[in-house]
Amino acid sequence: MDDEPNIVVPLVFLMEQNGFQVETASSGEEAIEAVAEFTPDLILLDIMLPGTDGFEVCQHIRESAERGTPRIVFLSAMGRDVDVAKGMSLDADAYITKPFSNADVVKTVKDLLNVSP
Numbered sequence: 001m002d003d004e005p006n007i008v009v010p011l012v013f014l015m016e017q018n019g020f021q022v023e024t025a026s027s028g029e030e031a032i033e034a035v036a037e038f039t040p041d042l043i044l045l046d047i048m049l050p051g052t053d054g055f056e057v058c059q060h061i062r063e064s065a066e067r068g069t070p071r072i073v074f075l076s077a078m079g080r081d082v083d084v085a086k087g088m089s090l091d092a093d094a095y096i097t098k099p100f101s102n103a104d105v106v107k108t109v110k111d112l113l114n115v116s117p
Contacts, residue, residue: 001024001025001026001030001031001034001043001044001045001046001049001054001057002024002026002044002046002049002075003026003027003046003048003049003050004046007046007075007098008024008026010102011044011075011105012024014102014105014106015044015106015109018106018109018110019115020109023038023040026049026050027049027050027051027052028049028050028051028052028053028054028056028057029051029052031043031045031049031052031054031057032052032057032060032061035061035070039070040070041070041071041113042070042071042072042073042109042112042113043061043070043071043072043073044073044075044105044109045057045058045072045073045074045075045092046074046075046076047074047076047078047083047087048076048077048078054074054076054087055086055087055090058072058074058087058090058091058092059090062090062091071093071094071112071113072091072092072093073092073093073094073095073096073105073108073109073112074087074092074094074095074096075096075098075100075105076095076096076097076098077097077098078097079097079098084097093112094108094112096108
């Protein structure tokens with residue numbers, strides 16, 4: 001869930017190449033709707049989204065028991081200690097800063113979903 005096509009398109013390709021089904025959203029509101037409809041196992045979530053930001057999306061998902069408990073990985077340019085601490089305090093499973101390594105993203109996703117490399 002990111003609003004930058006130059007991030008979304010390669011990530012979608014990367015995840016699909018690794019056998020994952022992918023849905024996208026480009027705003028916080030779209031993200032919340034997509035989670036309700038798709039019920040993902042894991043969410044790659046940017047913080048700086050139009051409208052509702054990623055922190056609010058994460059909090060909403062964690063407070064909505066009917067949506068299950070997807071893993072949440074923040075994928076953000078906001079790399080200050082305070083940003084990482086806030087994301088993790090919202091019960092995110094991981095926090096990766098941009099720019100990121102594709103290999104690190106795939107490894108984190110597979111580790112969180114207990115998928116063999």
